[in-house]
Amino acid sequence: MDKLASRLRIGEKIGLGFALVGLLFVGVVWQYHQTLQSVLGDYHQLQGFELRKSLALEIEIELAAVRDAEKSFLIERRETFAGEVDQRLQTLLGKIAALAAVDQDSRQTAASLQELVTTYQQSFEAVAGAWRIMGLDENSGLQGAFRENVHRLQELSAAYNVDRLYTLLLQIRRSEKDLALRQDAAYRERVRKLLGELRQLLETSELQAAVRQQLLAELATYARTFEPYAERALKSGNIDGGKGPFRDAAHHIEAILTAYHVPNLETSVLQMRRREKDFLLRGDDSYPPMVVAIARSIRAQIAESALSDADKTLLTGLLHDYERDFLALVAQTSSIATLTREMNSAADRVAPLVKQNVDQANQVMASRVAEIDQSSQESARASLLLMSCAIVLSVVLALAITARIVRPVRQMAGLLDGLAYGRPSDHVPTISGGRDEINSMGESLNALVDHRTTFLRWWKESMDEVSARRELLGASTDEEKDEAMQDLRRATIARLQQLNAIRGRLLRHGEQVIEVAQRLQSAPGSLTAEDAKSLEHAAEGIATLFEVLAMEQVPAGDSAATPGAAPPAASG
Incomplete structure (x- = not known):
């Protein structure tokens, strides 16, 4: 780290x-x-x-x-x-x-x-x-189809509804015969009255126009020929067996009515329409069978009537179409x-x-x-x-980074204090090759401490050697000379040791210079700031050590001129 x-x-x-x-x-x-x-x-x-x-x-x-x-x-x-x-x-x-x-x-x-x-x-x-x-609606679809057919059937059924006409004709014939039997003028008046009612009913009936005109013509013949017969019957009682043109006209009228008579046709049609309406109103499934049954009955009535084949075909065709469309409507209703x-x-x-x-x-x-x-x-x-962890980590990081900066500065401050007021023996911990400015300051301060220590030791040992030489020169006895020689020998040995230490430091600086030179040879033109600084420090260290060695020349010369001093080779 x-x-x-x-x-x-x-x-x-x-x-x-x-x-x-x-x-x-x-x-x-x-x-x-x-x-x-x-x-x-x-x-x-x-x-x-x-x-x-x-x-x-x-x-x-x-x-x-x-x-x-x-x-x-x-x-x-x-x-x-x-x-x-x-x-x-x-x-x-x-x-x-x-x-x-x-x-x-x-x-x-x-x-x-x-x-x-x-x-x-x-x-x-x-x-x-x-x-x-x-x-x-009632005029569209199946409803419109069967309504159209049944309306046509209803109109025709009204045309074949001659029950009232036939009843009036029978009443006229009965009053005619009562007149012949009783010679009472009241029966002639009754016949006249009934003829008027029959004429009026024929004129307002829904019979075909040709049939109606034919019946009105026969009725006029009957009324015209009946008057002479009634006059004879009332005056002379001569009725001639009740025969005459009036009787033939009555027979013609009866034959015509019989040819266009279907008993209860209109009533049956109306009854069928009633059941049809009941089904459309209530939707009850019991009504369609009733309609079918009434239609079957009407068909039978038509078949048994004295109508012509053409009229029967027309009526049964309309009834069949009505029944078909109605049953289709019933099926559609179910669907x-x-x-x-x-x-x-x-x-x-x-x-x-x-x-x-x-x-x-x-x-x-x-x-x-x-x-x-x-x-x-x-x-x-x-x-x-997370916020708490971030704050704690931020504080820890700040403290760690600050400690990495402050601790070396504090150590350097203590070392400088020792340089100023004492003799420091410690060094600031540094790492070789570091780029940190404080690390560089520590290296420089350590070099300063080393140089100061070297100069101080060199100065002390030089002073000890000078003192030993003086004591040797001033010795008057052999014991004093021996003791002075011992002190001089110790001082000389200490200086030799210091020179060996200086040589070791010079070797280290030289190795550093060689290392930088090799890097420059491997990558020409790539001198970094760190390499330049290393070269500068090595050069300064070498120069400083050479200054120390240059100071060696003065004590060495003195010792050569002093009797009993060690040879120069021993101090080098």
């Missing part, structure tokens, strides 16, 4: 410290951003739940509008309501498509809703088509009932599905709110923990 720290300059250390602290706070900001993104995602999710509920409510409202338009169509059977149903269904499908875009659960619900609405739409279109075939049940079934399944979607959204929303509340608390705790 110390070696790594020494490779960095002070500015780089401070910048690295700020960068690490910045990275810590970037991590805090990133975690805050992630938390914010999570909160926004939760908010959008909750908003999606509300959107699901809102769309579900809109779907219910639109479905109710569709059902209202459908009921209006079924009641009034107007094309405008069918168009409104189709328009509402398109809007409803649009709402369902919007629901499908909310989330996955809504997409599944929307798929089921779309299937049901499509089924409902197809069923309604089938019902509307069936009603168009059946007839949206409409089935299709309506299918349509209602599809519509009835939409509402529970929408309610299920709302309930599911409420449940998921409540669960999600609880999860969001819990995750929010956890995120808040995590944010506080």
